[in-house]
């Protein structure tokens with residue numbers, strides 16, 4: 001916890017850091033010692049030379065805020081995107097420079113650019129009437145999801161990094177905010193005016209675990225009617241029952257449309273994207289960009305399922321039907337499985353040929369790309385001369401939901417295997433949990 005110190009500009013920054021961290025050795029506020037701070041600073045990984053050459057370095061003239069984000073990606077993709085830029089589905093590319101720091105789930109901290117420059121991290125944003133918050137703030141990306149728990153190591157690094165930055169820029173705890181608190185959106189089918197709720201980013205960031213006191217107990221831009229409130233975020237950040245809100249912050253979000261769960265609250269800015277699929281209760285599938293002119297946003301039936309990031313083939317959205325998911329630079333074990341990533345019924349097939357069940361995975365970001373996984377399965381059942389695929393799976397041995405592991409490293413579904421009499425030795429079967437009584 002930090003109060004703003006008006007006299008700090010009289011002494012050099014390094015002395016200030018030592019002074020402030022020195023205070024914390026004896027202060028009741030900090031859990032970290034001076035050597036913790038020194039070790040943390042020395043261990044920051046310098047990633048500055050990875051910055052996109054097209055990124056224009058512009059000095060900030062003022063630093064009012066520190067903005068915390070969750071990257072909604074794994075570490076390797078986060079580092080690439082913040083340094084090199086984002087590629088949009090339209091083909092548009094940004095020149096990178098989307099954060100000053102990245103904190104991995106291990107707590108390892110990366111310096112993406114010198115903190116004196118403006119990072120393009122907040123987008124359409126406003127706090128206390130000031131727009132373009134990127135121009136007056138430092139951006140910190142925590143590798144993780146707004147609906148998934150952050151790690152203890154991340155809170156430890158965030159606490160020390162924020163502390164140091166607060167000292168450098170003379171900022172108190174109310175200057176530390178999440179992206180979800182400061183982002184705003186333009187009017188859409190659910191909000192007739194500019195409004196909060198464009199981002200859910202870092203809504204799960206637990207300030208107290210990062211050694212921070214509270215922010216304002218109201219949204220300054222909603223109070224002055226510059227913006228409409230987002231009911232969910234307003235309750236979470238400024239509601240009277242923070243304990244309830246905290247539970248909601250990391251609860252898995254339903255992807256089914258209901259009275260209180262609109263397409264906007266599920267998909268956010270991607271609600272009308274051509275890669276967002278709407279599966280209606282009658283089985284009809286529509287893309288986000290088709291809803292307005294077919295059904296209309298306010299007439300989507302209850303229990304319509306919303307699926308993000310679906311493939312487009314021959315101009316039509318394609319829902320992935322196979323139970324075998326793949327970890328890619330965009331899709332982590334968390335994006336596929338959510339909290340089930342560490343269940344025993346989630347099975348991982350690594351590119352090395354190793355097989356692990358979820359309970360043996362330390363973190364969803366620890367799995368290499370091209371790892372395949374199945375969610376909600378029981379097994380393995382070993383196929384032998386005495387126990388055939390039919391003997392194990394019955395009629396379902398050829399089903400698209402029945403999964404086979406064929407040594408040394410092929411994962412196939414029953415419907416894609418043609419010759420069951422010639423399976424390699426050591427072939428194993430996995431069956432959906434709901435098939436087993």
Ligand SMILES: [Zn+2]
Pocket residue numbers: 068069070121179180199201202
């Ligand atoms: Zn963000």
